[in-house]
Amino acid sequence: MNKNSDDKIIYDMYNKIDTPDYDVSKEVLEKISPKYHSKVVLKRILIVSIIICLCVVALGAARLLGWQNFNLYGEKTGSGSPIGPAITPVPGHEDDSLIPIHETPPYENPEIIEYNNQFSLEHADDEVRIIMIDHGNGGYGSGSDSGIRTDDFSTITDIMRINKSPLKLPSYIPEGYSFARGNVDFYIDEDSPPELIFTEEKYGHVYFIYKLQEGYKENIYFLKTTYTNKKGNRIDCFSIITSTTVDNTEYQASEIAVTKSIEISTFDYGIWIYDKQKTYNLNTIILHKKIPQIDSIDLSNSVLTSIHLKNSSVQEMEFENMMLISVDCIISSDTLDVEELIKVAESIN
Amino acid sequence: MEKTEMTYDFTTDSEQKLEAIMKKYGPALLRYCHSILCNYHDAQDALQATFIKAYYKKASFKEGSALSPWLYRIAYTTSMDILRKRKFATFFPSVGLQEKECQDYIPEKILSALLKLSGADRALVYGRIMEERSYDELALIHKISATALRKRYERARKKLAGALKEDYPYYTKTEET
Numbered sequence: 001m002n003k004n005s006d007d008k009i010i011y012d013m014y015n016k017i018d019t020p021d022y023d024v025s026k027e028v029l030e031k032i033s034p035k036y037h038s039k040v041v042l043k044r045i046l047i048v049s050i051i052i053c054l055c056v057v058a059l060g061a062a063r064l065l066g067w068q069n070f071n072l073y074g075e076k077t078g079s080g081s082p083i084g085p086a087i088t089p090v091p092g093h094e095d096d097s098l099i100p101i102h103e104t105p106p107y108e109n110p111e112i113i114e115y116n117n118q119f120s121l122e123h124a125d126d127e128v129r130i131i132m133i134d135h136g137n138g139g140y141g142s143g144s145d146s147g148i149r150t151d152d153f154s155t156i157t158d159i160m161r162i163n164k165s166p167l168k169l170p171s172y173i174p175e176g177y178s179f180a181r182g183n184v185d186f187y188i189d190e191d192s193p194p195e196l197i198f199t200e201e202k203y204g205h206v207y208f209i210y211k212l213q214e215g216y217k218e219n220i221y222f223l224k225t226t227y228t229n230k231k232g233n234r235i236d237c238f239s240i241i242t243s244t245t246v247d248n249t250e251y252q253a254s255e256i257a258v259t260k261s262i263e264i265s266t267f268d269y270g271i272w273i274y275d276k277q278k279t280y281n282l283n284t285i286i287l288h289k290k291i292p293q294i295d296s297i298d299l300s301n302s303v304l305t306s307i308h309l310k311n312s313s314v315q316e317m318e319f320e321n322m323m324l325i326s327v328d329c330i331i332s333s334d335t336l337d338v339e340e341l342i343k344v345a346e347s348i349n
Numbered sequence: 350m351e352k353t354e355m356t357y358d359f360t361t362d363s364e365q366k367l368e369a370i371m372k373k374y375g376p377a378l379l380r381y382c383h384s385i386l387c388n389y390h391d392a393q394d395a396l397q398a399t400f401i402k403a404y405y406k407k408a409s410f411k412e413g414s415a416l417s418p419w420l421y422r423i424a425y426t427t428s429m430d431i432l433r434k435r436k437f438a439t440f441f442p443s444v445g446l447q448e449k450e451c452q453d454y455i456p457e458k459i460l461s462a463l464l465k466l467s468g469a470d471r472a473l474v475y476g477r478i479m480e481e482r483s484y485d486e487l488a489l490i491h492k493i494s495a496t497a498l499r500k501r502y503e504r505a506r507k508k509l510a511g512a513l514k515e516d517y518p519y520y521t522k523t524e525e526t
Contacts, residue, residue, distance in 0.1 A: 003478075006510035010478050013462070013513055018454040019383045022393050025371045028400045029364060193430055293409060321402060 069250045072269040072288045074259040077250055112203050147185035147222070156182045156225065165220035166291045166327050167239040172347035174340050177227040177235055187221035187241065188212065190295035190321050219296070221324075233335040235344065241324045246288055249328065257282055262342060266349040267329070272338055285341050287329040287348075294324040367404050370416065375400075377480070378424050384475040385428040385468050389454050395431055399424040418489040425472055425490050432468040462512035470505035477502050 003011060069077045150156065156179075160169060173179075188194060194210035201207075220241075227235045242249070246269055253273050262270040267287040275282040331344050378399060383392035402423050403410075410419055455463070463471055473491065476482045484495035484502075491498060 006506050007478055009510045009513050010474060010506065013459050013509075014384065014475065014479050016456055016459060017380075017383070019380045019389065019392070020454070021376065022379055022396065024375050024379075024393070024396050024400060025368055027397055028371060028404070029368065031397075031401055032364065032367070032404045191426060295406070295409075321405070323405065323408075 068253065068255050068257065070253065070257075070259050070271065070273065072246050072249055072251075072271060072286065074261045074271045115202065147183055149181070149183050151179075151181045153179040153182070156184060156223075159184055159217065159220065163218055163220050165223075166241065167220050167223045167329075168348050169223070169225060170237055170331075170344045170347045171349075172343050173227050173235065174336060174344070176229040177233075178229075180226045180228040180234070182225040183222065184220055184224075185222035186212075186216050187219045187294070187296040187324065188216055189219060190297055192216065193297055219294075221296075233333070235331070235333045235336060237344070237348070238330040239348070240328050241291070241294065242326050242328050243322050243324055244326065245290075246326070249288065249326075251286055253284075254282060262338075262345075264342065264345045266346070267327075270345070272341070274338070283334065283336065283338070283341065284330060284332040285338075285345050287331075287345060288326060290326050291324075296322050296324055363404065363407060367400065370403070370420070371400055374417065374420055378420065381421065381472070381475060381480070382424055382428050383454070384463075384479070385425070385472045386431055387455055387460055387463055387471075391431050392428075395424060395428045398427045402427065418486055421476070421490045422492075428472070429468055459513075462509055465512045466505050466509055470501065470508075473498065473502050474505050474509060477506075 071077050148155065148159065156169070192213040192215065194212050196208060197211045198209040199207065222241075223237075223239045225237050227237075251273070254275075256275050256277065257273050258276050260272045260274075262272050262285065264270045264285075264287055267289040269288040271286050273282065273284045273286065329345070329348055331341055331348075333341060336344075375396065379392055379396050382395040382399070383389055386392050386395060399420065403420060406423070410416070466474065469491065473487060476487050476490065482490075484498050487498050487502075488495045493501075
């Protein structure tokens with residue numbers, strides 16, 4: 001490159017900057033070690049597990065005592081108590097399955113619970129905000145009001161039209177059922193991280209509000225639609241983009257559940273989870289397929305960091321990047337037979 | 350700039366390969382991040398995050414393609430993220446980044462001139478002048494067309510050189526002699 005006089009001035013300037021040597025390898029290798037990484041994988045499995053727990057709860061099987069885990073090959077992989085964080089519904093949003101606060105540690109102080117809910121609700125009107133609460137003991141909660149909840153089907157279809165999401169709506173719903181309500185949530189593109197606009201310390205916790213950047217609504221991450229008939233029976237269709245491969249995805253269902261592999265042409269793996277005795281309303285199809293990688297920011301797996309300055313500190317959430325690589329789709333119904341469930345599943349393409 | 354690019358097949362022994370990559374590219378990437386962030390400790394953080402991301406994003410690296418622009422793209426976006434986070438200071442004036450925090454290893458007047466440019470422009474000028482990257486290479490890092498980058502570079506160069514001449518009149522004298 002031929003340098004002109006300005007280039008030479010700038011070149012000389014850079015040569016006056018001292019950048020001492022720094023061996024980065026030790027810290028990097030430690031952070032990518034399997035031990036460090038396994039925690040991340042586990043958390044992601046837990047997140048996926050929440051969905052099926054919720055399906056089962058929604059279908060009235062929550063009173064069952066035992067639980068078992070299944071992989072996407074339909075094999076049992078373990079048993080035990082329900083795993084994953086509890087969901088605390090916010091008043092007025094009881095029907096929203098995944099939103100808005102995931103609480104990791106148990107709360108004992110009702111005043112704090114009330115304040116958390118109040119804090120979330122106060123800021124729930126602004127659609128470009130994410131609310132996060134650090135629980136002060138290593139845990140954190142998050143609530144995203146970036147999503148859309150609606151009982152107007154055209155709102156969902158309008159978003160789907162402008163979006164190139166790999167998530168799709170079913171084109172077939174059995175006769176007698178109509179759209180009742182839906183949720184859409186968005187992932188955050190890796191290159192457009194949210195910006196902290198407010199923080200507050202109270203009860204020893206830190207509360208954050210982040211603003212999402214323009215265009216986030218082009219990234220659908222989670223889609224749920226519910227269809228009901230006049231008798232009140234329902235069909236729930238969940239689709240979510242996940243960071244888990246087929247080999248590290250597990251679902252949890254009650255101990256009476258049995259599984260059967262099924263084939264759906266537009267997915268790589270499919271299982272039907274059901275109650276053979278038909279004592280409980282457990283009737284779910286789970287589908288999984290690989291998709292081209294999407295780089296996003298993981299809101300559910302963030303860690304709290306502090307930047308210590310002279311006399312005080314600023315705390316912030318450190319967002320981790322997440323590679324989204326597959327789609328999981330869950331279709332549940334309290335009344336449909338498996339043939340009808342499969343027809344719904346086949347129409348998701 | 351290093352003209353011989355390393356190419357890697359990440360599919361096997363990826364940790365050992367990452368270690369070799371860190372050894373080869375680490376020092377240059379640290380200077381690159383330092384020039385964008387104007388803060389040595391942030392540059393260290395950015396460098397760490399760059400290699401961690403490179404490791405986890407290895408599936409997105411096309412085997413046989415040049416490693417350097419790929420790594421620099423990660424370092425660039427990581428540094429820009431760190432700069433965005435500094436905006437927190439505007440919400441907390443009492444705990445804002447102190448001027449001294451930014452001054453490490455960079456002489457005050459040089460820092461003052463560099464901070465007249467945006468982080469993206471600092472990355473561009475450094476890439477062009479110190480690493481002698483072509484606009485096509487820089488386009489891969491900045492994800493902006495080479496033509497647009499050329500215009501931006503010329504504006505940024507003029508601005509930076511102008512600021513340096515104000516503070517260092519001897520630059521002009523040297524040029525004259």
